[in-house]
Amino acid sequence: MKTFKIISFFIASLFLLASCDKIESDENGNYVVFSGATGTWYDSDVELPAIQRAMVEKYTGVRCTNCPAADNVIHTALDKYDDKLIAIAVHSGRFGEPLNNEADLRTEDGTAWFEYFGIVSQPAAMVNRGRSGNSWDLFTPTSGFDDRIDAIVNQDANVSMQIISAGEENGKYNVRIYLDYKDVVSSGQTLTVLVTEDDIHTTQRGQNTEYTDYAQNHVLRQVVTDTWGMEVSSDGMPGTKRMVMLSFELREECIPQNCHLVAFVSNKETREIINAAECVLQ
C-alpha cells in the first residue's frame, strides 16, 4: 500500500507538471499580442485579398410597420451576397421609441446619423452611404436593391480591410483593424468601428399585426470610435499596409456571444464608405 501511495504521488505530480502552456495563433497564424498603445496606427505586414464589400445601413424602429418586410428583403440579400454584404440596423427616430416599456434600442450615435442623413420616413436605407446627385441615396428597402450592391461589390477594392476581435482583457475587448491599400486613395479617410447585436427579442409592429417576440438582428448597439470615426493615418499609396488596435468596454446589456464588430473606412470629406469588414465578437 505504501508503494502504491508513492507511485500515485509521482503520477499525480506528473499530471501537475504536464500543465505546460499552449499558445493559440491568431487568424493570420501569428503567436503575437498587441504591445503598442490602443488607437495608434502602425505599419502592418498583413496582406489582404482585394475584396470589396458593401454595407447596407437600415434605419428602423419597433413601431415601424413596414420594417419587418424590409428585414426580409435584407435577409435575402445577405443570403445572396454572403460576406460581401454587411447589414446594420439603426433603431432611431419616433418609430424607434420602445413598446411596452421594453429596452430602448436607439443610440446617441444612431440618432446623430439619423439626423445628419435627414431620414424622414422608415424603413430607409443606404448602401455605403452613397449619393444620388447632390442627395444621399436613400431608398425604401422593402423591395430588392441588388443593383446598388452589385455596383459596389463588382468593383476592385482600393483598400482591403480585415477586422479581428482579439479577445477580452480586464473587461475590455480588443479589436484590430488591418488596411491594405491596393490602389491610390487620395482623400483623407476615417475609420468607424461599431458593435451590432443579433437576436434581441422585442415587440415589433407589422402590417396589421404586432409581433410580441420579434428577433431584432444587426442592431447598432454602440460605436467604438467617434460617431464619425477616427482619422486613418496612411499615405493612401498602393502597397501601404496599416493597422490599429482599439480597446472598448461592451455595453452591459449586450450579450457578447450575439454581437458582431463592424468596421468601415469612409471618405473623410464625402463620408462615402470605401470598404467595410465584419467579424464575430470574441
Place this chain on the structure above:
Amino acid sequence: MKTKQKHLPLLALLLATPFLGNAQGILGGHVTGNIQLDGQISHADSVIGAADVPEKLLMNARADILYTNGNFSAGLRFEAYQNPMLGFNSKYQGQGIANYFAAYNGDKLSVTMGNFYEQFGSGMILRAYEDRYLGVDNSLLGLNVTLRPIEGVTLKALAGKQRYYWEYGNGIVRGIDGEVNFNSIIKSMAESKFRLTMGAGFVSKYEPDQTISYTGNSAFRLKLPLNVGAGAIRADINYGNWSLQAEYAHKGQDPSIMNEFIYREGDALMLNATYSQKGFSANLQAKRVDNMSFKSVRTESGEMLYINYIPAITKQHTYAFLSMYPYATQTTGEMGLQADVMYKIKKETLLGGKYGTDIHLNGAIITGIDTNRIGGDGTLGYTSDWFKTGDLYYADASLEVAKKLSSKLKLTCTYGYQIFNPIVEGHEGNLHHNHILVGDLTWKIDKKNVLRFEAEWMGSDSKYDKNIDDKRCGDWIMGLVEYNFTSAWFVSVSDQYAYRDGVGNYYNISVGYNHGATRLQLGYGKQREGLLCIGGVCRQVPASNGLTFSLTTSF
C-alpha cells in the same frame, strides 16, 4: 576581482551538521577531493591568428572536496578563473564556491539539496552535467529526490535553477522520471534472456513573461508560453547477444533565440541496435531531431542553460586530423545514421598472425531535416516531412586496423574519409572532402619505457580563403614522437604543417610527470583555432601560441 563567497556560511553549516548532531560522525566520516590547475601564457602570432593576452597569464583552477559519513555526504567545489583561459567564456571571470550540496543516499531514498547533476534516459529532455574542458556546467541548484520503492523501480523528482557562470538562470526547471526493470519486478522474468527496462519522464520549465518584439510588426510582441514541457518515453530491450535502445521525446511550444522564436513543437527519436559476441560487435544508430533545443532561459544563445542534451552519433575520433572537423550536434534539426563494426581476426590465421588483428569500421552520415518555411518569428516557422532529409551536414567513414607485430611492437593504421559542411558551424562555403591516413606505432622497449610514433596525412579539396579564414583548410602532414620513461615521465614532440592550400605550422612539445594520483604537464607550442567537441557539444578554441601547464591531483 570578482569573489563569490555568499554560499560559504551555508556550506559551513552543511559540513558542520554531522559534527553537531553526532560526534562519532567526525571519526566515521572521511574527506576526499581533487584539484586541477590549468594555466596558459600566450603571445600574439599573426600567421595563426593568436591575439596578445594583456594579462600574460591565464588560469583556470578548481578543487572538489567531498565529505562522506555513512549515508550522508556533503561537498563543495571552489573555482577560480583569473582570468579565464582562451576559449572559455569571460563571464567565468572570478572565483568562489561554484557548487555545494548535502545529500542522503539510502537504499530506498536519496535526497540531494544544493547543486546536483541528473539525467533522464539518454538526456533528450534532461541532462544536468558539467564538462570542465568545454566550460559547460548545467548543474541545478535545488532539490533532487530519488525513490526506489521496490527493486527494479526508480522514481526521480527534481526542481531547481540552472547555473549560469557565477549566477543562476531565471528559469525554474521541474522534472519527474520513472524507470521500471521488468526482470526485477516480475519473478518469472528474473532469469530470462529477454531483458526489458522501460522509462518515461517529463520536464517543465517556467520562465516569467518578457517583451520580445515581433519583427513582422513593431506594434506586437510575442505571446510567450511561460511553462514549456517536454516528455520522453524509452525502452531498453536485450535478448541474448542483441540489444535495442529506443527513446522518443516531444517538446511543447518553446520560442527561443535558438529557434528564432518560432512556435513549432519539437521532437526527437533515437534508436540504437547492437549485436555482440566474442570477437565481433555491430552497432547501428539512427536519430531524427526537430527543434529540440531546450534551455531554461529563452534568450540565452551560448553554451550554458541547456536543460537537455541530444546525443551525438558520430564517432569521437582521437587522432588529430580525424578530429580536426568535429561534428557539432544541430539541436534545431538533423537526421543521422551511424554504423560501427568491430571484428577481431583470430590468432594463428593468415590475416590474424600470431596475435590476431583488430578491425574497426565506422561510418556516419548526418543531414539536415527537410523544412518548408512558412514564416519567421511569431509563427510556426516551418513544416517538415518526417522522412525527408535536408542538406548533407557531415559524413565520415573510417577503417582502423590494429595489429600487434611482436611482443613489443603494435601498429595501428587508419584511413578516414570525411565530408564536412561548414554551414553547421555557421559559415558559408563549399563542402570539404578530406582523405586522412594515420600510422601509429608503439614500441614497448621494456616494462618502464615506451616509445610511440605517429604519422598523419590529410588531403583536402578545401583551400584557405582569407575572407572565410578557416585555418583547417588545405593539405596537412603531421608527425609525433612520444616517449614514456621510468613509468613516471613522458615527453612528446609533434608538428602539424599545412603544406598545400593552407596556412600554419603548429609545433608542440610537452613534458609530463606522473606520481600516484598527481600529474604535472608542461607544454609549449601553437594551437590552431577551431572547435573542441565532446559528445557533439562544442566550444570555440581560439588560436594560441605559448606555454601551457596543468596540475591535477586527488586525495
